[in-house]
Amino acid sequence: MSDLPFGFSSGDDPDRDKRNRESGSGPGGDPFGLGGGQFDMSQLGQMFSKLGEMFSGAGSAMATGKSSGPVNYDLARQLASSSIGFVAPVPEKTSAAITDAVRLAETWLDGATALPAGTTSAAAWTPTDWIDNTLETWKRLCDPVAEQLSTVWAEALPEEAKAMAGPLMSMMSQMGGMAFGSQLGQALGKLSKEVLTSTDIGLPLGPKGVAALMPEAIEALADGLEQPRSEIVTFLAAREAAHHRLFSHVPWLSTQLLNAVEAFARGTKIDMSGIEELARGFNPASLSDPSEMENLLNQGIFEPKATPEQTAALERLETLLALIEGWVQTVVAEALGDRIPGASALSETLRRRRATGGPAEQTFATLVGLELRPRKMREAADLWTRLTEAVGSDARDGVWQHPDLLPDSSDLDEPAGFIDRMIGGDTSGMDSALEEAISDLERDIQKDAGGPDNPDEPRDH
Template identity: 80%
Template structure:
């Protein structure tokens, strides 16, 4: 934790060694516990005093709303890393709006899905944070909540009773740790993203096409294509994403459901906790630098499970299908109009595949890499499907999640295309109707997927 976000000292305390070997005073100014450990020895009778004074230490950073992540701290750290941001001019906002409207006109000719944007905005990095934090809460809360409880539930009952105050403190510290890492990640990501859908998720308000002029300007400066072509290309991608998210109502719920399934599969390696409990000295809580070291030991980090692997595969496949579809329709809409479309598409594909430092930080925090690993294969499948059955039948696949290609289909698209143009699924409308009827039956008996929760705007 290079920025020491929790108010810890850097560890450069010349008096600490004296306190450890008992040569220093236990009640001097450097002792945050007022002599609770005379001579460096821990007195169990002073345990209440420890937690009381620890509570005072954390009183200035309590979690807003009592959730599993300290989002107030996340906002503060993100804003600090962004620094001063100049407002976007009306001229720039108007130019971006014109680009989106032009892109929508061109997209109308390559997909039956109607336009999904209701207005266009130009966001600064700060605007991006403010408008996307509600969705980040929905993404992070399930993982953070599961992580904050699973290890405590795995402890024996007698250990849970003894560790009650410590568990409450660790929960608060966990919320601060998540908030700190999330804030740093979002602060960096806010300066890297180009649009509100740049990472493949509907992060912003429904129907709002949002572009980041500062990041777009920096990107265009390093490319050979004219800036106007870069802007129109990104506007078309943003508009195409919104067509899917606005007119495929189950899509957002499926994406968030995959994240929640990932969270429910979280398991903790209890051997690390047992080793920690065996060697843990409560007196170490008197030393902030040792508290920091405790947070960095990783004993509460989740371990990969088969359930998480399956959920992650579903999420990655869905992200790949979304990105592949967007690339396909944008290339069809702009290919004859903007010569650099192919080069720009390949540049963004590589950009997403490699991931930036903020995405890597988020992957470390939540355990999820929000990157489509098979985007090239997905784009190839959508292109071949368009050639085989046309745009209407191609986009009819989005009518129900059961109709979407699987991860295996991305590796072997020929079989999926054969199912679409022959056999029992020659009549696509019948296939869609049957799938929808099955989904309705599942919802009636309570076994189906949850409905898309209302989006925060």
């Protein structure tokens, strides 16, 4: 994980001293306007407001006094909208062309997959539309990580340390929400102008059943390609529609994706030794010294540390996203066939886009420190293609019936064994899942009955 989530840094910033000299926040400056002397509790609110302005550049949002939670989404939306700027409405002709492309793509996909159509409407979104229609999903993705990061270190403090650090903890919570919101807003603003469809990063971000394409980004992509724009739009419509077939008719899929992010959040650990040392020597009066406060916030003691639990969660998330992308690529290639001669070239273009760190990689690196590996996506597509050749599209798509039937990371590395199991009709994954479900049900029945089973009494199944 090369990037820490939500802009946490190691504290090493070679430009910080220069910025401090320019802003007057370094030694010798007094940006709080408190001057020297003893710490005055009556000036606490003003000091915190000034501190937020100095560090986050968004003092006006803090001045509202609203509790923003682990992520300040109002700030995120504001920053994203500001970076987008003026947006012209999508012409009706463009919207109609996208609707026609989605309808045509759905017809072709019917012959390539057993999963029925998952779209109920088509839409042409502006970047602002994308923000408005996806922000609720981003909240579900961001909150688990942000909540864990904002509370895990504070909860581990001894009670006496919590009392001593109370003002600092309150300020850090509010500033953390603004920092997360600022980071997310910048990422979403950039992403909204680069994504090609609502499912471009492999997640069901928009409303269920709405196949949405982004004309502005598609136009920018088409400028550097030789294929006709009509083919590009139809190709992207097919990818969007294929994603919706999965997300609409594989009911556990969205939950599994979100659970992987939440599992990552639950695995977040903070090195408490630094915080405990801070708590032992913490003096609230030091808050009156801006240079001391800045030094405190940049010591890196609040940084999350990678854990084995997080590594396992990220591997599950990466594998599932690779399987989704590989399946979509396989199904779209079969559906379009010779109908769009440039489909293979377009698929390769998107693969290179991912390999060079496109919007998906940037977003996940910001969100959870995960960079999707194109190698996994290529291997997943190869597995689905070989599985289709071996057992047909119906049996291939039947793998999505239960998460335990899906290939795992080792299967992507060695697909032959997985294909052999499918050819032999191996459903051990499903069998074990059913056995576990029955065991859970029996335990619930025992609990409701008030205790363990009486071995002399018959049991109903």
